[in-house]
Amino acid sequence: MDISGVPVLVTGGGKRIGKACVEALAQSHASVVIHYGSSKKEAEFLLTKIRKEGGKAAMVQGDLANPDEVGSIMQQAGQFFGPVQILLNSAAIFKPGLFKNTDLTQWHEHLNINLTAPFILMQEFAAQLPPKTPGKIINIIDQRIKRPRPGHIAYNTAKSGLWTLTQIAAQEMAPWIQVNAIAPGPILPAPDQPVASFEKVAKATPLGRPGSTDDIAQAVIFLIKQEYTTGEIIRVDGGEHLQ
Numbered sequence: 705m706d707i708s709g710v711p712v713l714v715t716g717g718g719k720r721i722g723k724a725c726v727e728a729l730a731q732s733h734a735s736v737v738i739h740y741g742s743s744k745k746e747a748e749f750l751l752t753k754i755r756k757e758g759g760k761a762a763m764v765q766g767d768l769a770n771p772d773e774v775g776s777i778m779q780q781a782g783q784f785f786g787p788v789q790i791l792l793n794s795a796a797i798f799k800p801g802l803f804k805n806t807d808l809t810q811w812h813e814h815l816n817i818n819l820t821a822p823f824i825l826m827q828e829f830a831a832q833l834p835p836k837t838p839g840k841i842i843n844i845i846d847q848r849i850k851r852p853r854p855g856h857i858a859y860n861t862a863k864s865g866l867w868t869l870t871q872i873a874a875q876e877m878a879p880w881i882q883v884n885a886i887a888p889g890p891i892l893p894a895p896d897q898p899v900a901s902f903e904k905v906a907k908a909t910p911l912g913r914p915g916s917t918d919d920i921a922q923a924v925i926f927l928i929k930q931e932y933t934t935g936e937i938i939r940v941d942g943g944e945h946l947q
């Protein structure tokens with residue numbers, strides 16, 4: 705797919721991995737709608753930068769924890785450059801919790817943001833796409849789905865659900881919409897994760913180092929260009945899933 709001028713929505717696009725994807729998409733001349741939750745300043749900064757460089761960008765706010773609010777994000781996004789043709793679900797939360805001490809608030813928060821919000825956005829995406837128009841959905845998951853271990857039960861369960869959703873949607877949405885996933889490994893430390901612990905995890909991967917946000921962005925561009933791949937997962941994790 706030539707993405708020049710193609711409308712794209714990136715959730716959580718104001719910073720970190722989402723931002724790198726927005727930048728790569730803008731460099732490929734897509735018209736990018738940056739979704740943000742609380743990072744308004746970062747989203748504005750990115751939007752201004754893209755426009756200064758001659759690109760097309762817009763921004764839309766929405767709380768993904770609130771399913772009633774998620775429904776309108778796609779509709780708002782479509783008002784800038786026309787119906788969204790590429791949806792990148794990158795936004796998520798990642799909070800620790802064992803099975804025995806995860807309460808329902810933490811559980812619902814992870815399920816709502818990491819699974820229900822992408823589900824609603826995927827449905828809204830399909831509904832607004834004109835008939836016989838090619839579309840692409842990419843869901844950012846996590847290599848942890850291959851090797852679930854105690855520590856982040858609500859996060860892991862939601863991401864595993866998102867992988868199942870990806871595979872089923874790929875079948876139901878074919879042939880016009882391709883649905884794929886990217887499973888990152890250690891790219892950036894979580895906001896509350898000590899850097900030393902992140903570096904230890906990254907060093908223990910077969911490639912022995914963390915990945916970069918651009919590694920994820922390049923996987924996104926690759927999947928967008930792929931015309932014959934759907935229901936697939938690309939692991940960008942330094943081989944961590946093999947351990």
Ligand SMILES: NC(=O)c1ccc[n+]([C@@H]2O[C@H](COP(=O)([O-])OP(=O)(O)OC[C@H]3O[C@@H](n4cnc5c(N)ncnc54)[C@H](OP(=O)(O)O)[C@@H]3O)[C@@H](O)[C@H]2O)c1
Pocket residue numbers: 715716717718719720721722739740741742743744766767768769770793794795796797798817844845846847887888889890891892893894
């Ligand atoms: N970082 C890694 O090494 C790593 C490893 C494996 C998988 N991943 C996955 O890769 C993706 C991106 O990772 P990341 O580390 O860049 O993510 P992140 O910084 O933890 O979060 C990305 C964005 O999600 C948005 N978000 C969270 N809760 C929201 C809510 N209630 N409403 C609206 N937006 C909300 C935030 O937007 P605002 O700031 O605007 O609120 C945030 O900037 C995620 O899906 C993550 O699970 C990352």
